[in-house]
Amino acid sequence: MCGRYSLAKSKIELEERFQAEMLVDFSPRYNVAPTQLVPVITSDSPKGFSFFYWGITPDFGQNKPVSAKLINARAESVHEKVSFKTSFQKRRCLIPADGFYEWKKVGKKTKIPHRFTLRDEETFAFAGIWEEYETVSGESQHTFLILTTSPNDVVSEVHDRMPVILKREHEKKWLDSYSSESELLELLQPYPNELMLGFTVSPLVNSVQNDSQSVLRKTSPMDQFGNYTLFG
Numbered sequence: 304m305c306g307r308y309s310l311a312k313s314k315i316e317l318e319e320r321f322q323a324e325m326l327v328d329f330s331p332r333y334n335v336a337p338t339q340l341v342p343v344i345t346s347d348s349p350k351g352f353s354f355f356y357w358g359i360t361p362d363f364g365q366n367k368p369v370s371a372k373l374i375n376a377r378a379e380s381v382h383e384k385v386s387f388k389t390s391f392q393k394r395r396c397l398i399p400a401d402g403f404y405e406w407k408k409v410g411k412k413t414k415i416p417h418r419f420t421l422r423d424e425e426t427f428a429f430a431g432i433w434e435e436y437e438t439v440s441g442e443s444q445h446t447f448l449i450l451t452t453s454p455n456d457v458v459s460e461v462h463d464r465m466p467v468i469l470k471r472e473h474e475k476k477w478l479d480s481y482s483s484e485s486e487l488l489e490l491l492q493p494y495p496n497e498l499m500l501g502f503t504v505s506p507l508v509n510s511v512q513n514d515s516q517s518v519l520r521k522t523s524p525m526d527q528f529g530n531y532t533l534f535g
Contacts, residue, residue, distance in 0.1 A: 305375055305429070305449050305466035307508065308403040309333050309418075310341065311519065312426055317342065317352070317399055320426045321474075325352040333518050335400075336511040337374045343447055344397040345433060346478040355396075355433055355445040376432065378452040378467050378491035382484055390432035391487070396447055397428035397474055402519075404508055405462040417461045418504045418519065421468075422497070428474055430467040430491060455493040457501045468494040 310317075311331040318325055323344055335341055335357070342352040358374050381387045401424070406414040421427055433447040450467045458465040469477055473490045476482050508518040 305403055305405075305451055305464070306337065307511075308335050308400045308429075308466075309519065310335060310400050310426075311516065312399070312401060316426070321352075321397070321399065321428075323349070323351050327354070331516075332514060333516055334404075334508055334511060334514045342399060343431065343433065344399070344428075344478070346393075346395045346480055349475075349478050353396075353445065355447045358446055358448070373448065375449050375451045375464075375466075378430070378450045378488075381432065381450060381491075382488065387432060390434055392484075393480075394433045394435075395477055395487075396431040396433045397469070397478065398431040398447065398449060399426060399428055401426045403429075403466055404504070405458065405465075407461040416504050416506060416508045417501055418508075418521075419458060419465075419499060419501045421494075422500050427471070428469050430469050430477055450491060452491055452493055455499065456496045457499045458493075461501065465493060467491050470494075 309332060311333050312320075313331065314325050314329040317323075317329065321344055325342065329342065332341065337358045338356060340354050340356055343355050344351070345353055376384070376387050381391045402418050402420040405417050405419065407417060408414050430450045431447045432450070433445060435443060435445050438444050451464045452467050454462060454465040467490075469490060476486065477490055502521050503523060505518055505520045505522045507513040507515075
């Protein structure tokens with residue numbers, strides 16, 4: 304799964320990268336977590352940023368609060384599942400990011416946080432789907448989730464799933480309402496190994512309360528747990 308990511312870019316950088324307008328202020332985010340309000344670009348409005356909550360409520364779950372558990376959908380079955388099929392067909396989105404985190408379980412209780420980025424450290428986009436629903440108070444709410452796929456060799460050392468990172472040249476096709484189901488499914492592949500990096504980071508990222516640049520700091524396992532190493 305993908306349960307945490309970063310978007311450590313300014314409003315101007317994001318507007319230039321995605322050629323879309325952001326009508327509100329935005330501060331870099333270093334530790335984005337489920338249920339938080341973050342920028343996305345939807346198939347309905349590809350020239351502007353929208354701010355949606357991470358954690359989707361399916362069609363059959365009207366009047367439910369944003370879920371912290373339902374944050375991902377498997378790319379292999381998103382076009383078939385009743386809860387996601389309509390969103391896959393009609394409500395796709397780009398989720399801007401510049402890295403994501405996964406935790407490697409070592410032993411019974413120890414987990415080592417890792418950060419994954421593109422090798423050139425450029426901003427990218429996860430493939431996502433979004434949903435609109437009515438809250439208990441009658442307000443319209445928008446939420447999204449991130450599609451995941453099997454991991455490439457870089458991520459598989461840490462986790463058995465990875466978020467779908469779209470190649471830049473495929474982003475418009477993902478948003479295009481005329482793209483066929485087969486064309487869309489072809490885009491949902493593990494990102495090439497040679498274009499990614501993975502490394503251990505500060506355990507500060509473990510807490511969603513820590514949303515500062517310090518969580519990006521590369522930290523060896525020895526620094527985190529005394530004389531502990533990944534191979535110990």
